[in-house]
Amino acid sequence: MINFISKRLIQSLIVMLVVALISFFLFNFVGDPVSNMVGQETTIKDMNALRERLGLNDPFLVQFGRFLGDALHGDFGISYRLQRPVEELIAERMPATLELVFVSAVFAVVLGISGGLFTGLKRNHWFSKFILTSSLVGVSLPTFIIGILLIYIFAVKLNWLPSFGRGDVVKLAGGWSTGLLTLSGWKAIILPAITLALYQMTLILRIIRSEMLEVMRTDFIKFARARGLKSRDINYGHALKNTLIPVITVTGLQVGSLIAFSIITETVFQWPGMGSLFIQAVQFADVPVMSAYLVLVAFFFVLINLIVDLLYFVVDPRLRAEIKG
C-alpha cells in the first residue's frame, strides 16, 4: 500500500510540475511582464534595470526554480490590474468558492445517489421515468441559462431569494469568511448551489442507475434472493456496495469539475469567489492572477484524484488483499 501511495504521489508531483511549467511560461513569455508593470514614460534604460532587478535576464532553469520556490511560499506576484499581491486576492475569495462548491457537492451527491438508486431499483415506476426525462432536458440546458431562469423565477418574479452576492458573512479565525452562519448567507447560496450542482447531479444519477441495473442482473444477486434475504439487505448491502468503485471515480471527477464550473455560476450570480476573479483576469489579461488560478485548480484536481485513489482501498477488499499477499 505504501508502494502504491508513493507511486501515486510521484505521479501527482509530475502533473503539478507540468502545470507549474505552463503557468511559468504564461507568466514570463506571454506578453512582456516589464511593459505590463511600468508606465508609458519609462525609459528603455529604466526598463532594462527593472528587467535585471526582477531577474528576467537569468538562465531559464534559475528563473523556473525561483518561480517554483515563490509558488511554494504562496507568492504569485502582483496583479497587473488591481496592483495587489495575488495570494492576498485569492485568499480573500477562496472561502466563497469553496463554500459554494461544498454545498453543491453535497447537494449533487445526495440527490444524485438517491435518485440513481430509485431509478435503478424501480425502473418502471412513473417517477423514475419522470426523473430520467427531465435529466435529459437538464443536460441540454447550459449552466448559465439555468442560472438566469432561476434568477428570473425566484428573484425577479417571486422575490424569495437574492439574485447576487453572498449575503452577510461572518469572519472566522484565520481570515476565513463564512456565509453559512447567517440566514441571508444560506438564502444567497441556494440558487447558485442548485445551478452548479444540477449538471453534476444528473451525471452521478445516470452512472448509479446504469451500474445498479447491471449489478441486479448478476448471479450473486439472484442467489441472495434465492437465499431469502430481505430486499433491503440485497439492495444496499450487496448491490450498492458493488457499484461503489465507478461511482466514486465519477463523483470524484465531478467534484473536481465543480471548481472549474463555478466560474460560470459565480459570473451569473456575481458570487465573490475565485472564478469571477479569474474571468476578470482573462478579460484584462491579468497574467499573474491567471497563472496562480491555474496552479491552484490543478492542485485541487490532483488532490481529489489522490483521495479517490485512496478510497478505492477503503471500498474494495480485493485491492487490500492484493497488496498484503
Place this chain on the structure above:
Amino acid sequence: MKSTHSMTWWDRFRDHDITYSFCHSPVTMLAAIVTLLMVLAAFGAPLLTSYTPFEPGSLSLMDAFLPPAWEPEGVSQHLLGTDGQGRDILAAIMYGTQVSLTVGMLSVLLSVAIGIPLGIIAGYFGGWVDTAIMRFADIQLTIPPILIALMIDGITRTSLSSEVHEVIAIPVLIVSIGLASWPQYARITRSGAMVERRKDYIAAAKLIQTPTALVLLRHIFPNVVGPTLIVATIGVAVAIIIEATLSFLGVGVPPTTPSLGTLIRIGNNFLFSGEWWITFFPALTLVVLVLSVNLIGDWLRDTFNPKLR
C-alpha cells in the same frame, strides 16, 4: 422483386434500414426538421430579413425596447421585439445562430482532424507511442474543456493587442474549443484501430508491401471513422454550449459579431427591468438548437452502433 441493379438510388435510399429507422422515430424527424430550419434561417439571414442588426448606422433608437408583436405595445415590423438599441431581436438571433453554428461545426472539425489521426496512430502502432498519446489525452480529459478553452483564449488575449484580437477572435475561439475536445475522438478511433489492425485484410495489405501511410489512410481510416463521426454530432452540441458559455462570460466572440451567447449576455442586463424578451428568445433558440442536435446525435448512435450506448 426488383434486382439490386435495376434500383435507382432513390429506391435504395427508401429501402435502407437507416431511412426506415428515421421514418419510425417522430422525435428524430422533428429534431431534424427544426435543425434544418434553423440552419437555413441562420445562413439565409441576409435574404430572409432586411434588418442589419450589427451595422450601427442602420439602428433607430426610437424603436428601442419594443416588446414582441403580440404584446399590447408590440409592432408587427418587429415580431420578437427590439433591444435597447432598437435592434430587431429576430434578425439578431438569425445572425447570432450563424456565428454559433459556424464556431460549433468548425471547432468539432478541428477536434476530429486532430483526434482521428492521433487515435489511429496510437491504436495501430501501440507501445510507447500509444502510451504517450493516451496518457496525454487522459490528463487532458480530467480537465473540463471549458477551462482549457478559457486558458487558450486568455493567453491569446494577453499576447495580442485588443484590436488584433477583435479581428481574429472567432478563429481563436474555434482553435481553443477544437484543441480542448480532441481526446474523446482519439479514444474512440484508437479502440477501433486496435481491433482493425489484427484483421486479415491488414495482414494482406502488409504482405503485398503497402506503405504504412497508405495502410493507415486507405484501410484503417475508412473502417474506424464511422463511430467517431457519430460522437462528433453530439460534439457539435457540446461545442455550441461551450461557445455560448464563453461568449456569455464575455471572453468569446466580440460584441460586433455576436453569437447567441453574446445576445443572452446583453439581454441578461435587462432582465430585472422587465424586458424579458431580449434574453428569452436567444436563450430559447440556443436550448432548442442544442436539444435538436443532441436528439439527432442520440438517434445516430443508437441506430449505427447500439454498443456505444
